[in-house]
Amino acid sequence: MSAQTDFVQLGHGSGGQMMKRIIDEVFLEAFGSPELLAGNDAGVADLPASSDRIAMSTDSFVVTPQFFPGGDIGRLAVCGTVNDVATSGARPLYLSCGFILEEGYPLADLRRICRSMAQTAQETGVRIITGDTKVVERGKADGVYINTAGVGAVPQGIDLSGANCQPGDVVLVSGTLGDHGIAVMSQREGLAFSTPIVSDAAPLNHLIAAVLNAAPRTRCFRDPTRGGLASTLNEFAQASGVVITVDEDAVPVKPEVRGACEMLGYDVLQVANEGKMVAVVPAEEAQAALAAMRASKYGEDAAIIGEVSPCLGADARRSSANWPSMNRADTASDQAPDADIPAIPTGSVRVRTPWGSTRILDMLVGEQLPRIC
């Protein structure tokens, strides 16, 4: 018996429910370390024989095309990993990069990508300290794939996690949503909009540092990449056992991106971003966090978009494993088996529409925009 489900499908890379399943059932099943089970975008771990902690994260980049309005695969490869390391509250320090090159790829393009990586690394203040090159035959890759891994130093006392959200907290986003996904898709499909749509690819480590300084009790950060805001908030809601409600009207979206999404049938809240940060902060620090975002480069359009409330009825934390971007509540600090706990209704994220109604905001099921990063 060999069903379609026995094979890798594009949806397994979506950032949505199918990706969550392969992570749970294959990767966490094999590798379930406490750092992975904690389910954040970066693993935080001790250095033995010292009090230092490091944060580590990795991403492979397979975006097509490699050059698009507002960025390229090189800028993505640096921003993506720097941002993931920074979400832990760490100061990103060092990057590795591994290139998988297809035979026949133009060296001029590779040079352009490397210059972009170097420039972006300089903007972030991280250094590329080790690397690797592999070449595969024509037809065994698609030009160039890049993996970056990043390491940062976690300051003492910092302990951010998607499992930290509490009723009463406030949700912020650092700017307009959907720009990256729509920019890449329109470049790929040759769609032209009257106003050009440009990727938001940007490093956010300085913005995060500014928010942490202004709002030291910040619960967590996450960059809403594949799966968009929908995946990020569902991960937070499941890891923390809370309901998150978003005001659709409050979510900043560029008119041209909104128009493209309506035309193409996408929910902008599920579209990938590469230069935006979601933060959850206690209500009393929300204004300070917002001001810090708005004063930061890449944060001028920041907004408060929602709030956290308790689960209704018998709702409770739901076990939800993650790799590295989906959460699992049963971490080392929370080992209680949850067999007796009734499942939380799917849709612990809700959207208040401009018409006063409420809808459930779920994770993507399959794949929406393959190879967006």
Next chain:
Amino acid sequence: MSAQTDFVQLGHGSGGQMMKRIIDEVFLEAFGSPELLAGNDAGVADLPASSDRIAMSTDSFVVTPQFFPGGDIGRLAVCGTVNDVATSGARPLYLSCGFILEEGYPLADLRRICRSMAQTAQETGVRIITGDTKVVERGKADGVYINTAGVGAVPQGIDLSGANCQPGDVVLVSGTLGDHGIAVMSQREGLAFSTPIVSDAAPLNHLIAAVLNAAPRTRCFRDPTRGGLASTLNEFAQASGVVITVDEDAVPVKPEVRGACEMLGYDVLQVANEGKMVAVVPAEEAQAALAAMRASKYGEDAAIIGEVSPCLGADARRSSANWPSMNRADTASDQAPDADIPAIPTGSVRVRTPWGSTRILDMLVGEQLPRIC
């Protein structure tokens, strides 16, 4: 004008001279951090606000087939990076892993690979703490590519580098050469030998720790992967400005591997290994290092294979950039421009043949066995 040299060629991934060129001219040109320019297999860097140093390394694995006698891509992916981190003298601690999956890849094979990674990680004592999954369409990869990056803690006082070799030093290898390359190649090409040839894929961090304990003045370690012993020794010779001479008779090679190499026209000294370590130690510590290797798992066939001597005539250190496996002498600690220094004759590695003659052992020029790791 668009010559063939304007495009990526298979030889750019060979571990030999062409790879050195793309590293020098593309990657180091863009990213030239001091850690990269130091030219070792792992970058060693400080953690600010502490005296801790970390070592970081990365490798992507594109081997075909993914399962071969003696190992699989998962075991390689853990061993390769753990070994590279360990060559710095660091204790490897944490790994990231990034999967690039081709649509349609069997999940059963992916599970098998992950179990192998988990088992190998356990053997090494490292933990996988973060990961990433990307899926590309059919025909845009070859089943599965895996990147791992590794981080280790460097003990105080340890400062290993390929640039540390000194005349009078002794060269050791931890076991038989050529096993991995010939095992993968014969599996791929469907060649059958009377005695099956099995990959040596193995983690060597415990062996390295034992050698460092027994021979604390060890100059450097390197695992002779792509490009084989030839690349490793040429890198050492160029970085240190020395001549290295190998006794061909002393190099351990399994008879069946030697036979296969003769039949296929390969120089076994240029064939890839995945579970061997080369060490350069001061003569007075050579016997202690040898005994430590032989007492270690995976080191029973260790041997002393050569020695280091001064460059002849006007020879001197040659600038030779590296990413991460080729050396460059002009690191932070050696900033003198070498414009006035005559180039060392190529072939600073020599082999004494069993017949008493001497030949130059050069790096591979192009590609010998593509996608061996």
